Amino acid sequence: KPEYSILLLGGDGIGPEVTAEAAAVLDQLSASPNARATFKFVPRAFGGCSIDEHGVSVTEETLEQGKKCDAILMGAVGGPKWDGKRRGFEGPEGATLRLREVTDVYANIRPTEYFPQGKSPLREELVRGTKYIVLRENCGGAFYGPKVEEPDYASDLWSYKRSEIERIARMAATLALSPAVPVKKVISCDKANVLASSRIWRRIVEETITKEFPDVELVHQLADSATTLMMTKPSMFNGVIVADNTFGDILSDLAAVIPGTLGVLPSGCLADLPAPAWTPGLKPVKGFFEPVHGSAPDIAGQGIANPIGAILSAALMLRYSFGLFEEAKAIEDAVNLTLESGLRTKDMGGSSSTKELGSAIRENLKKLL
Numbered sequence: 375k376p377e378y379s380i381l382l383l384g385g386d387g388i389g390p391e392v393t394a395e396a397a398a399v400l401d402q403l404s405a406s407p408n409a410r411a412t413f414k415f416v417p418r419a420f421g422g423c424s425i426d427e428h429g430v431s432v433t434e435e436t437l438e439q440g441k442k443c444d445a446i447l448m449g450a451v452g453g454p455k456w457d458g459k460r461r462g463f464e465g466p467e468g469a470t471l472r473l474r475e476v477t478d479v480y481a482n483i484r485p486t487e488y489f490p491q492g493k494s495p496l497r498e499e500l501v502r503g504t505k506y507i508v509l510r511e512n513c514g515g516a517f518y519g520p521k522v523e524e525p526d527y528a529s530d531l532w533s534y535k536r537s538e539i540e541r542i543a544r545m546a547a548t549l550a551l552s553p554a555v556p557v558k559k560v561i562s563c564d565k566a567n568v569l570a571s572s573r574i575w576r577r578i579v580e581e582t583i584t585k586e587f588p589d590v591e592l593v594h595q596l597a598d599s600a601t602t603l604m605m606t607k608p609s610m611f612n613g614v615i616v617a618d619n620t621f622g623d624i625l626s627d628l629a630a631v632i633p634g635t636l637g638v639l640p641s642g643c644l645a646d647l648p649a650p651a652w653t654p655g656l657k658p659v660k661g662f663f664e665p666v667h668g669s670a671p672d673i674a675g676q677g678i679a680n681p682i683g684a685i686l687s688a689a690l691m692l693r694y695s696f697g698l699f700e701e702a703k704a705i706e707d708a709v710n711l712t713l714e715s716g717l718r719t720k721d722m723g724g725s726s727s728t729k730e731l732g733s734a735i736r737e738n739l740k741k742l743l
């Protein structure tokens with residue numbers, strides 16, 4: 375049975391608190407008698423804590439480990455301690471940006487869904503049955519274009535080329551055909567009415583999906599009005615929302631309104647189409663897994679952060695990098711069982727600690743393995 379190496383990057387703020395719970399879940403899977411794979415962690419400082427320790431937000435050695443390891447599990451980076459000094463590629467956040475870049479994890483999968491035990495501020499009859507993936511292009515666009523930063527002028531070049539759009543369009547259609555979403559539909563969000571980079575986006579998404587994936591319904595939606603529709607008619611997005619790096623960043627945080635807290639949303643960035651169902655010797659697909667939320671400086675160190683986003687990110691790793699579908703599903707079921715039992719962290723209206731929730735999830739997982 376394979377032993378997968380995982381670069382473990384706790385990061386800053388609540389990052390180490392939530393990744394500890396996700397790593398404990400993977401340790402429990404490794405130890406289970408039915409384990410089909412085991413996991414070995416390679417821990418490194420990352421983000422603000424790496425600036426403190428090494429003077430840079432990510433060392434060259436950590437970037438090399440990112441390329442070498444089978445997958446990456448990250449908490450979050452950044453915080454007020456480092457704000458204002460260095461930002462962008464120089465700041466803590468630059469660690470995430472550079473590691474995504476060197477591992478070329480271009481497809482950022484950010485699923486969301488409504489669940490009755492959650493705390494959605496939207497009316498039940500509106501959000502019931504809502505389940506979609508926000509697929510964010512992760513290695514191009516305004517985040518990575520050449521930058522100019524002068525005291526009285528600044529710019530970020532927002533550009534896309536054909537090959538970058540084709541590969542993310544293929545990923546969107548592949549996910550739309552998977553059981554992860556209830557409808558074989560791709561909703562592509564852009565600003566083709568204004569931005570040239572959105573016009574090439576729309577043209578090539580249209581070409582690629584209609585030619586290569588005739589069974590997938592494709593809809594284009596302007597990104598600004600998409601935000602209103604995501605709140606007023608959420609279930610029309612059932613399927614896969616595909617968007618460029620900037621719009622995808624914003625739309626994926628908006629998707630947290632469906633469950634009602636950022637604390638439960640997982641994310642996984644893949645460098646290739648997902649792994650097929652597990653077979654011995656399968657070559658894993660490189661992936662960088664991290665919750666959608668940030669380092670939450672307002673609650674860091676209190677032991678009350680919601681670990682579900684990080685734990686579900688580990689489930690995405692098993693499904694999409696390693697093809698371990700049953701194990702991924704078992705983790706998701708264990709999370710649901712735990713919520714059904716009434717345990718919740720503060721962001722969901724409860725009073726459980728991060729550790730209490732994590733260990734209850736592992737207890738439920740034990741019953742399912």
Ligand code: NAD
Nearest residue numbers: 450451452453636637666667668669670672673679680721
């Ligand atoms: P944030 O996601 O850290 O926090 C937004 C709100 O959500 C806060 O009130 C916070 O307490 C709450 N929240 C977030 N995660 C939670 C959890 N697991 N449990 C309970 N509540 C949770 O966003 P922000 O405040 O805009 O950013 C804070 C810092 O994090 C910034 O430095 C930002 O750059 C960084 N950031 C990092 C990442 C990353 O590394 N992947 C992602 C987003 C933001």
Ligand code: IPM
Nearest residue numbers: 452467468470471623666668
């Ligand atoms: C995210 C975050 C990051 C991003 C930052 C921290 C670099 O907001 O993962 O959504 O913008 O990609």
Ligand code: MN
Nearest residue numbers: 623624627666
């Ligand atoms: Mn973000």
